[in-house]
Amino acid sequence: MKGKKKNLYYWAFIIPSLLAIFFVIVLPLILGIGTSLTNSDGYNAVFVGLSNYKNLLSDKQFLYSLRFTILFAVVAVVLINVIGLGLALLVTQKMGKVSVFFRTIFFMPNLIGGIILGFIWQFIFVRAFAGIANATGLSFFNAWLADTTTGFWGLVIVFLWQMSGYIMIIYISFLANIPSELIEAGQIDGANKWQAFWKIKFSMLAPAFTVSLFLTLANAFKIYDMNLALTNGAPYGSTEMIAMNIYNTAFFQYRQGYAQSKAIVFFLIVAVISLTQVFLTRRKEVDL
């Protein structure tokens, strides 16, 4: 009797979220799969079977965007986690108020929306960098965002700027949870700082890696706002990431069915990569 009641409460609490998820995520996904099998332009749709998916394979820009996004994600995920962990280690040193101040500073870019960040950095790359180039004669600062390489690194830098502080917070919370006895025990056994970090802290951080890698990976794939504000795909569509490619297909070419098929493929790719990553990093986690 009691168990039944408990069960009821359980469902009473979970149903609102389930319904929200169903209407906001699951239902659109199912409808989306339907749309991806049509040639919908937003109003009229005729069933065309799998031809959208077939066309995808020969869509040069789509494949390019996919490659570009994957490359971006790999570089960004590695750098963000390295920088985020580095910052976390720095601000968890015993420095009193100063470390709180730095935590705030490093976290702040995350409070600014991607569009604004994109425009701020566009100004920095195009105008401020050009100014530096004029003043110093260093050609390194010339013509940023005007070619694919600087466009790519521009995107990476802004994304790092935005996400590192956030990831830092996650690492800080996990670092703070590492019992000091473990480290002290290690020191008594003769471990130096370096060994203490790699052998104790690093392994204890495994759950943090699971979370951080998942967040950065998923976010890196889904970027749109920053891409729009910073480069908008320029020059010549060479910095058009996958989300932007899908949006442009849907809203500039009005090929919503085709765009939807891209989105489904994109969804599968992100899901497979993210789940594989979670599965792999989970195995490394240790329970205390």
Add this chain to the structure above:
Amino acid sequence: MKKSLLFSLLTVPVILTACGTGGNEGGSSTTDSDQNEGSSGEAVTVDFFNQKPEITAQLEELAEMYSAQSDNNAEITITTIGSGEGSAGLQARFSSGDEPALMMLNGLPEIERYSDALIDVSEMDVADTVIDGLLEGGTIDGTQLGIPLNIEGFGWMYNKDIFEQAGIDPDSIESYDDFVSAVETLDSQKDKLGIEQVFGFSGGENYIANQFSANFTSPEFNHSILDAYNAEELTWEYGDQMKKYTDLINEYNVQPILTVDYSRSVEELFVNDQVAMVHQGVWIVPTLNEIDPDFAQEKLGILPVYGESDTEGRIPAGSPWYIGINGNHDDAVVEEAKSFIDWMYLSDEGQEMILGDLAFIPAQEGYDPADISDPVSRQLYEALLAGETAAMVHNQYPSGWFQQVLYPEFQSYLDGEQSWEAFEENTSQAFSEMR
């Protein structure tokens, strides 16, 4: 007690679900609520979907003036989404069922998309006054669905002061060769003139590439909007002219050309006498007036592009925007929408606003060219009445073609990534595919 708690918890999702389904029927529910408003004699609200952010303030003022003089307690609200996102925004409004009553539409492809919703406007008073030939740009299958908003034109906007200081008489430029020698003269005196470069072409704006292309595609389509709209292919018959111009610009432009955006090109370089020429249109006049009230009056001139041949230069002009009226709304709303448009173009206050704060070149006959305040607009109005302009064929390209194909391919050529032949081939192939 416990039961009621449980009950309340369960009702929340039910209410949420109810809201959800309500939203799904958005289209019909909007109309319902409009009907209720109309029949109960309360304020009729007409939403105007504006795609030109630069005239939002003036439109809002017009809307207020209209409400003030109307006895129907009508209210016009202005929604603005622009800068290339307008058509996506409009599409979203229609998909979600929250359809605007009045909308600004960009060319025949967009008018056709919404042709089921749009009403025939040929019976409206304002339709009789429109300049000959402009109506065809708003006509689908013989039914006139759009009222031309205004006339715009573009070409080389140049700074008369700089030309004068360099000793160039703009009136003597009568061919492509004259134009090139003017550019070379300007370039040789850059330091004396205090200019950074001759051109401030925005290689970082997709619509500039689009407009620029119209100089060279208009002759291929016989300077006809309808021909362009019906064209199945683009052969770049006048592509060689475009290549010549593109190379010339690239050589004498502020670099890196691909990062020069609108605001840098116009609001910074051009208005501050840093460049002599930009490829722009009359819509920059209000912006120029804001920054330097005398600029448009005293310094601004326009030169044609020799797109057809080295000696035949035309300025593309026409109405890029058409106002469509949505017939899916209740009659009261549709009537109010019509009456607003008639009032805007035919009443004295409206006309004053059109020539004054809006600084439109009117799409109606019967204005005295002398009343048009800035010289470039006056020149365009006269040229259009005389039929000496090229057509705005760039608004008739297949949807998405200029953003997704023309612009990136053009940038790629500017950056030396591909040959002109490849540019022509890629763009032409995609044109046929997307048509």
